[in-house]
Amino acid sequence: MSPLKPQASYDDFARLDIRIGKVVEVQPFPRARNPSYKVGVDIGAGRIMWSSAQITNYEPAALVGALVVCICNLGPKNIAGFTSELLILGAKDASGEVIVLGPRSEVAIGEPIF
Numbered sequence: 001m002s003p004l005k006p007q008a009s010y011d012d013f014a015r016l017d018i019r020i021g022k023v024v025e026v027q028p029f030p031r032a033r034n035p036s037y038k039v040g041v042d043i044g045a046g047r048i049m050w051s052s053a054q055i056t057n058y059e060p061a062a063l064v065g066a067l068v069v070c071i072c073n074l075g076p077k078n079i080a081g082f083t084s085e086l087l088i089l090g091a092k093d094a095s096g097e098v099i100v101l102g103p104r105s106e107v108a109i110g111e112p113i114f
Contacts, residue, residue, distance in 0.1 A: 017073035018113035019043055020103060021086070026060035031080040038082060039063065043072055044110015052077075052084040057097040069101040069113060 025040035025048075035056040040048045049072060055063070071087040078084075090098040 015073075016071055018069065018071050018089075020107045020109060020111045020113070021049075021068050021070045021072075021088075022109045023063045023066045023068060024048060026063050029080070029082065031082070033080065036079075037063075039088060041068065041070055041086060041088065042109055043070070043086070044108075049085040050083065051086050051088050052079040052082055053088045055088070055090065055098050055100055058100070063100075066100065067102045067107060067109070069103070 021041035021043045023039055024042050027038040027040075029036045029038045029052060032052060032054075034054050036052050036054045037056060037060065039051045039053045039055070041051060043049055049070075051070070069089045071089065072085075074087055076083045076085050089101040091101065093099050
């Protein structure tokens with residue numbers, strides 16, 4: 001287990017726009033330094049944001065339609081000429097594969113996490 005990070009305030013957490021999104025498109029991203037996809041996520045009201053995501057242990061077809069937890073306001077990041085706009089959250093399993101985080105039951109797209 002990793003050591004705990006320094007304590008953050010509730011205000012730090014409250015500034016993050018964490019919400020439920022739905023994966024609508026997955027594209028290959030061969031220019032990325034680490035194996036990644038370009039992933040389009042509907043974050044509500046039909047607004048699509050894009051992420052560079054190191055989740056290539058999933059087949060693209062298995063990701064499309066999946067509900068994911070993502071942070072939408074970290075600001076854009078240029079990754080190999082691609083603008084990544086949000087962060088899809090995940091955790092590594094015992095074998096080191098990334099498991100994408102999502103709700104355990106149906107939740108509305110765009111629903112905030114609190």
